[in-house]
Amino acid sequence: SGATASPLDVQTKTYPELVVGFAQIGAESEWRTANTRSIQDTANQLGVELDLSDAQQQQENQIKAIRSFIAQGVDVIGVSPVVETGWDEVFAEVKQAGIPLILLDRNADVPDDLYSVRIGSDFVEEGRRACGEMARLLDGQGSIVILEGTQGSAPMIGRGTGFQECLREYPGLQVLDSQSGDFIRARGKEEMAALLRTHGRSIDGVFAQNDDMALGAIEAIEEYGLQPGIDIKIVSIDAVRAAFEAMIAGKLNATIECNPLLGPLFFETALHLANDTPVEKWIKPIEGVYRQDTAAQELPRRKY
Ligand code: AHR
Numbered sequence: 146s147g148a149t150a151s152p153l154d155v156q157t158k159t160y161p162e163l164v165v166g167f168a169q170i171g172a173e174s175e176w177r178t179a180n181t182r183s184i185q186d187t188a189n190q191l192g193v194e195l196d197l198s199d200a201q202q203q204q205e206n207q208i209k210a211i212r213s214f215i216a217q218g219v220d221v222i223g224v225s226p227v228v229e230t231g232w233d234e235v236f237a238e239v240k241q242a243g244i245p246l247i248l249l250d251r252n253a254d255v256p257d258d259l260y261s262v263r264i265g266s267d268f269v270e271e272g273r274r275a276c277g278e279m280a281r282l283l284d285g286q287g288s289i290v291i292l293e294g295t296q297g298s299a300p301m302i303g304r305g306t307g308f309q310e311c312l313r314e315y316p317g318l319q320v321l322d323s324q325s326g327d328f329i330r331a332r333g334k335e336e337m338a339a340l341l342r343t344h345g346r347s348i349d350g351v352f353a354q355n356d357d358m359a360l361g362a363i364e365a366i367e368e369y370g371l372q373p374g375i376d377i378k379i380v381s382i383d384a385v386r387a388a389f390e391a392m393i394a395g396k397l398n399a400t401i402e403c404n405p406l407l408g409p410l411f412f413e414t415a416l417h418l419a420n421d422t423p424v425e426k427w428i429k430p431i432e433g434v435y436r437q438d439t440a441a442q443e444l445p446r447r448k449y
Contacts, residue, residue, distance in 0.1 A: 155413050159192030165415050166196045166214030167223040167249070168207040173295075173328045174357040175385040179449035180225075180250060180405035187408030193415075202295070204228055208235045215242045221415040223247040228297040229254040236260060245418035249411055251299040257426065261418055264410050264428040266403045268300045272307025274434055275380045278399040279350050280315045282378040287349030290340045291323040292333050292362060294354040300403075301325075304354050304382060321348065326358040333358025337365035346371070353381040356388040356400055363396045374398055374437075384435055386447050392440035402432035405449055 165188070172178055181197070188195035196214065200206035204227050214222045215238060222244050226232060229252065236259040239246045248263040279289060291308070294301040305323075312318055321344055326333035333353060340348065351366075353359035359381035366373040373379055374396040381388060384402040391397035410428060417424050435443060 155191060155409060155416070160416060161192045161194070163191075163221070163412075163416060163419055164194045164196070164217075164219045165221045165223065165412070166198070166210070166217065166219040167411075168198050168200060168210040168214070168225070170200055170207070170225050170227045170251075171202045172199065173202060174330075174355055174383070175387060175449070176355060176357070176383045176403065176405045179385070180407060183406045183408035183449075184249075184411060185408075187412050191412055193412060200227065202227060204231060211235050211239060215239060215244065219244065220419045221245045221247065223249045223411060223415070225250040226253040226299070227251070227295065229299050229302060230297065233259065245415070247411060247414060247418070249407055250405070253299070262414055262424050262426055262428060264407055264414060265430075266300075266432060267429055268303025269307035269310070271300075271382050271401050271403060271432075272304035272309075273311040274307075274401045275304065275352055275382060276308045276311035276315075278380045278401070278434065278436075279352060279378065280311075280318060282380070282398050283318065283350050285315050286317040288319055288321045288344075288347050289350040289352055290321050290337075290344065290348050292326045292336055292351065292353040292358040293323055294325070294328040294358070296325050300382075301354060308352060326353070326361065328355045328357060330357040330361040333361030334365045335361070337362035338368070341365060341369045346376075348377055350378040350380070353379065355403075356381045356383040356385045356397075359397055359400075360387055360391060363391060384433075384447070385449055386444065389435070389440045389444040389447060392435070392437045393444065395437065397437075399434065399436045401434050404430040404432055
């Protein structure tokens with residue numbers, strides 16, 4: 146359909162000529178819901194035609210959606226790959242069709258020439274930051290359990306790598322056990338309950354790879370008869386509103402920000418690509434670390 150968007154002005158102009166297909170993962174977490182909303186709201190604001198598909202956590206559904214975007218001849222395709230591997234073939238088809246491809250949020254383990262740009266967080270750095278917070282909270286001494294996200298996903302791999310890398314600086318900290326809660330609150334609760342049955346009071350800290358699983362873990366710890374945030378320190382990732390509420394209640398100790406509000410960057414980049422304007426290969430949002438002491442002050446400012 147050929148978008149004409151020069152000069153680019155995403156504040157006041159609309160771009161009804163641009164057609165974008167986006168293959169979303171699903172709705173596993175509050176983060177994901179905020180991410181989807183940001184994409185939809187920005188498309189509406191810019192007047193862009195958006196074909197949004199929900200893969201219900203299945204890679205094969207994302208692959209099908211991408212193939213249907215190619216068949217429709219959209220101007221730009223976006224995808225948040227549910228897992229890192231298994232994309233080479235379908236990404237090569239996108240390239241063959243001459244359609245720019247944006248990896249939004251999660252990355253894929255593919256050669257650089259198979260996509261145009263990735264917009265998303267540095268997951269390894271998030272893991273390092275989470276470990277730094279845990280080391281501070283436990284004074285460098287203690288036993289940690291990890292609630293991991295979706296196995297094989299970029300944030301699960303990156304956050305795990307960053308956490309382990311930083312742990313080497315703290316010989317007094319050890320990881321007792323890791324379980325996957327799939328980035329889902331109910332699964333975080335289930336796995337935390339099982340970890341407590343196995344390790345009981347020897348758990349000093351929980352690193353939950355997202356806030357939803359931390360919120361589930363908080364319930365499991367309370368049901369076990371311990372005080373989350375006090376008896377067991379908890380650090381998680383995302384910085385959704387519910388995490389701030391849990392910090393204000395003293396139940397979550399810290400959250401590392403992972404910004405889901407990627408809609409504006411996504412469409413701005415899509416417009417650049419549709420107009421053959423060069424963009425950086427990896428666009429990273431700016432993100433912070435939040436603790437209990439500033440949670441009440443920050444909460445009213447949170448947008449997700
Ligand atoms: O890919 C980003 C991760 O996916 C978020 O941390 C998590 O909450 C989401 O489901």
